[in-house]
Amino acid sequence: MSQQIPTRDLSPDPVKVHQPQMMDLYAKREKIHARSISGFFQYIRNVSLFATMALFFLLPWLNWEGRQAVIFDLPERHFYIFGWTFLPQDFFFLSWLFIIAAFALFAVTVLAGRVWCGYTCPQTVWTKAFMWVEELAEGNRNARMRLDKAPMSIGKFLRRTVKHSGWVVISVATGIAFIGYFTPVRDLWEQVSTGTLDFWMGFWLGFFSLATYLNAGWMREQICLHVCPYGRFQSVMFDRDTLIISYDYHRGDPRGSRKRGTTGEEAGLGDCIDCGMCVQVCPTGIDIRDGLQFECIQCAACIDACDSVMDQMGYDRGLVKYTTENLLEKTGDGQYHFIRPRLIGYTVVLSLMMGALLYALISRVPLSVEALRDRGQLYRENNDGWIENSYTLKIQNKAQTAAEYEIRAKSTTFPVQLDGEPIVIRLHAGELATRPISITADPEVITARRAEIEIVVTQRGNSSVRAETKNTFLSPQL
Ligand code: SF4
Numbered sequence: 029m030s031q032q033i034p035t036r037d038l039s040p041d042p043v044k045v046h047q048p049q050m051m052d053l054y055a056k057r058e059k060i061h062a063r064s065i066s067g068f069f070q071y072i073r074n075v076s077l078f079a080t081m082a083l084f085f086l087l088p089w090l091n092w093e094g095r096q097a098v099i100f101d102l103p104e105r106h107f108y109i110f111g112w113t114f115l116p117q118d119f120f121f122l123s124w125l126f127i128i129a130a131f132a133l134f135a136v137t138v139l140a141g142r143v144w145c146g147y148t149c150p151q152t153v154w155t156k157a158f159m160w161v162e163e164l165a166e167g168n169r170n171a172r173m174r175l176d177k178a179p180m181s182i183g184k185f186l187r188r189t190v191k192h193s194g195w196v197v198i199s200v201a202t203g204i205a206f207i208g209y210f211t212p213v214r215d216l217w218e219q220v221s222t223g224t225l226d227f228w229m230g231f232w233l234g235f236f237s238l239a240t241y242l243n244a245g246w247m248r249e250q251i252c253l254h255v256c257p258y259g260r261f262q263s264v265m266f267d268r269d270t271l272i273i274s275y276d277y278h279r280g281d282p283r284g285s286r287k288r289g290t291t292g293e294e295a296g297l298g299d300c301i302d303c304g305m306c307v308q309v310c311p312t313g314i315d316i317r318d319g320l321q322f323e324c325i326q327c328a329a330c331i332d333a334c335d336s337v338m339d340q341m342g343y344d345r346g347l348v349k350y351t352t353e354n355l356l357e358k359t360g361d362g363q364y365h366f367i368r369p370r371l372i373g374y375t376v377v378l379s380l381m382m383g384a385l386l387y388a389l390i391s392r393v394p395l396s397v398e399a400l401r402d403r404g405q406l407y408r409e410n411n412d413g414w415i416e417n418s419y420t421l422k423i424q425n426k427a428q429t430a431a432e433y434e435i436r437a438k439s440t441t442f443p444v445q446l447d448g449e450p451i452v453i454r455l456h457a458g459e460l461a462t463r464p465i466s467i468t469a470d471p472e473v474i475t476a477r478r479a480e481i482e483i484v485v486t487q488r489g490n491s492s493v494r495a496e497t498k499n500t501f502l503s504p505q506l
């Protein structure tokens with residue numbers, strides 16, 4: 029039995045290497061007709077497909093306290109996610125969320141390889157949905173291959189029409205759902221259904237629908253192979269205990285066909301009957317028996333295909349399986365190590381970042397305040413002989429309901445007073461108000477030329493909603 033991973037020698041021919049050669053740098057894409065397969069992992073993928081698509085399509089239609097639960101209102105610059113309202117100033121949360129998602133992806137990749145690609149990536153999910161429509165319209169793999177080669181006929185035209193109509197329906201539904209995250213989806217639907225879409229809305233709907241149609245219908249695995257960067261750098265994140273889908277060459281080689289009921293031993297062969305089923309079901313058209321390849325999106329179709337072949341042959345399942353390099357090649361101690369330093373590192377960093385984000389979200393006050401000094405005048409003496417400083421106050425209600433706020437000012441250096449204190453201001457949900465204010469101090473009590481002041485804004489009836497800002501109070505030379 030071979031002890032080597034099968035490899036192909038791609039080194040240049042030493043005889044030809046010095047001869048000038050013409051080569052075509054353009055390789056025409058060969059259409060992949062993946063055979064559909066059922067099995068344990070495809071069942072999980074189907075569940076994941078429905079869950080992911082249902083979440084994507086239904087989320088914009090959910091309501092929360094009388095408005096769309098999730099909407100990124102770009103013109104208004106308000107981002108609503110259930111009970112939270114985020115403003116452009118809260119961009120920190122979004123960037124933090126992206127960093128967490130990146131770390132989570134790293135951690136999951138170290139643990140279980142490209143499970144994201146195989147089970148939840150939108151490209152994979154939508155492609156699988158499109159392939160399902162294709163099979164409904166044009167039949168199984170052999171029928172589709174025959175149809176491709178056949179000249180145009182009424183039957184072929186009708187099948188193609190049904191397929192493309194199905195794709196267009198999914199694409200347009202995807203476009204509507206996607207835009208529905210940025211504009212009220214019910215209004216959008218009314219405009220679509222009554223044909224009253226304005227130009228820009230129609231443009232974006234066409235753009236996203238076309239992108240879906242091309243990506244999932246035509247480009248499919250090309251996106252994974254040539255556009256997505258993740259597949260290219262995944263191997264950097266893998267270690268010898270990362271779960272990968274692999275062909276067990278110890279058990280499978282040498283390959284060869286044999287009669288059903290004949291064991292590999294009796295045939296003088298390994299357990300691989302060289303039926304090619306694992307290749308036929310592969311959506312990226314590779315042979316898993318060639319070893320780990322960047323084209324493999326770990327969809328596990330080859331596992332289900334090979335398991336069904338093993339069942340038919342009466343062999344043990346798992347010739348193609350989830351395994352690790354250590355287990356497969358019996359390197360190290362030949363054991364699977366779930367806990368390992370890199371994974372611990374990612375988990376600790378991830379937990380800390382998620383904890384920090386959670387704390388920041390929970391302790392987030394739905395109110396912001398900012399004070400800008402009047403640049404035209406350092407201070408002035410008012411009619412009462414008091415020293416007065418002027419500021420412009422910006423207050424924003426980040427809550428989803430209107431509220432009243434009290435504004436006060438204080439200083440620990442000497443007593444100051446806000447003109448008209450306490451000022452009460454009412455703001456609508458999300459409203460940003462700009463208001464000039466004056467702070468005064470009795471010259472008798474002024475003890476320093478410069479004092480730090482604090483302007484405090486508190487929601488009436490809910491003192492936990494409170495925001496403050498610091499600034500400087502200037503006085504004449506003592
Ligand atoms: S090799 Fe197997 S797991 Fe990888 S993409 Fe092909 S069928 Fe899916």
Ligand code: SF4
Pocket residue numbers: 275280299300301302303304305306307317333334337347348
């Ligand atoms: S499906 Fe299994 S038995 Fe058939 S060629 Fe692939 S690895 Fe060999």
